Amino acid sequence: MLGQPCSEDGANLPLNIPPPPRYTNRDPDDWTPYRSRIEFETAQFIYCRAQMSAPNIDTLLDLWASTLLKHNEPPPFANHTDLYNTIDSTPLGDVAWQSFSLRYNGDEPEGTLPQWMTSEYDVWFRDPHTIIKNMIGNPDYNHHADVAPVRIFNSNGSRVYQNFMSGDWAWEEAVSSIFFFCPHIFDTPRTG
Amino acid sequence: MLVPIILGSDKTTVSVATGQNEYYPLYMSIGSVHNNIRRAHCGALALIAFLAIPKSESS
Numbered sequence: 209m210l211g212q213p214c215s216e217d218g219a220n221l222p223l224n225i226p227p228p229p230r231y232t233n234r235d236p237d238d239w240t241p242y243r244s245r246i247e248f249e250t251a252q253f254i255y256c257r258a259q260m261s262a263p264n265i266d267t268l269l270d271l272w273a274s275t276l277l278k279h280n281e282p283p284p285f286a287n288h289t290d291l292y293n294t295i296d297s298t299p300l301g302d303v304a305w306q307s308f309s310l311r312y313n314g315d316e317p318e319g320t321l322p323q324w325m326t327s328e329y330d331v332w333f334r335d336p337h338t339i340i341k342n343m344i345g346n347p348d349y350n351h352h353a354d355v356a357p358v359r360i361f362n363s364n365g366s367r368v369y370q371n372f373m374s375g376d377w378a379w380e381e382a383v384s385s386i387f388f389f390c391p392h393i394f395d396t397p398r399t400g
Numbered sequence: 401m402l403v404p405i406i407l408g409s410d411k412t413t414v415s416v417a418t419g420q421n422e423y424y425p426l427y428m429s430i431g432s433v434h435n436n437i438r439r440a441h442c443g444a445l446a447l448i449a450f451l452a453i454p455k456s457e458s459s
Contacts, residue, residue, distance in 0.1 A: 310452065329452030336428060339446050340403060343430050346443065353432045355401055372404060372431035382402045 213355075226347070241297045247284040251295055262288040303334040303342070357382045404431030409451060424451040 213221045234240075242248040254260050260268070265288040272283035285291040312325040343349070354373035362368050369375055406429045414421050426449040429438055438444040 312454070324454035327454065329454060331449065331452045333426075333449035334446075336405075336448050339428065339448060340405070340430060343433070343444060343446070344403065349433055349437060349444065352434045352437045354434070355432060357402060371434045372406075373402075378402060378404060378431060381404070 241294050243284075247294075250284045251291055254291065255295060265291060303338045305332055305334055307332045402432075405429075406431055422453075424453050425449075426451055 212223065213225055215221060237245075239245055239248050242251065254265055254268070265285075269283050269285055269287055269291075276283055285294065307330050309328045309330055311328045316325065354371065357373050357378040359379060360368040360370060360374050372378060407426060408428075409424055409426045412423045412425055414423055425447055427445055428448045429445045433444045
């Protein structure tokens with residue numbers, strides 16, 4: 209239970225190996241709704257990193273347009289509205305919504321059926337397995353997630369509960385006979 | 401690898417021009433991610449479904 213990374217068939221991997229690329233159906237060169245990687249990186253720089261005001265974005269894009277004029281090419285965005293619209297139309301995650309219909313199919317009572325027994329209901333969902341794979345593979349959570357349950361003790365020897373994986377539930381879910389043969393950080397074998 | 405799955409749902413009322421609609425969004429997170437990250441809009445809490453809630457009419 210050291211949380212060492214391993215391959216799909218269980219072979220141990222080096223500790224600092226980066227996770228595999230995020231699962232997606234899209235072509236690696238497909239930056240839609242951005243026309244190119246440069247356009248995406250421009251938007252990320254202006255909006256996320258520089259957090260530029262709308263008038264400054266317009267000034268920058270005007271200067272950009274005038275330098276590209278002689279090559280007869282447009283700037284990455286026409287103005288701040290074009291930039292904002294492109295960012296707003298960026299899909300969040302790659303997991304598509306799906307739906308199915310269902311209705312009551314159990315025993316029917318005599319007399320008039322209540323409406324809910326005869327109605328059809330739509331359920332909309334996204335594949336949870338893919339979403340979980342994306343969460344586990346998200347590099348933003350590096351050093352902010354536990355891959356194995358932990359028991360944390362302070363200098364007085366008292367138990368410290370901090371995150372989900374430091375709790376008893378996670379610990380007890382993961383305990384197996386193999387566990388007792390593994391070294392662990394704190395010498396506190398579970399008893400009882 | 402242990403990946404605990406956390407699910408939660410709460411009724412949400414959405415008012416639009418055509419009237420009031422009630423939705424039952426289902427959220428999912430994983431227990432491995434630290435609490436401060438789950439609270440920080442980093443995509444660790446994902447909307448995975450809208451549940452269908454049959455209503456019994458009161459007569």
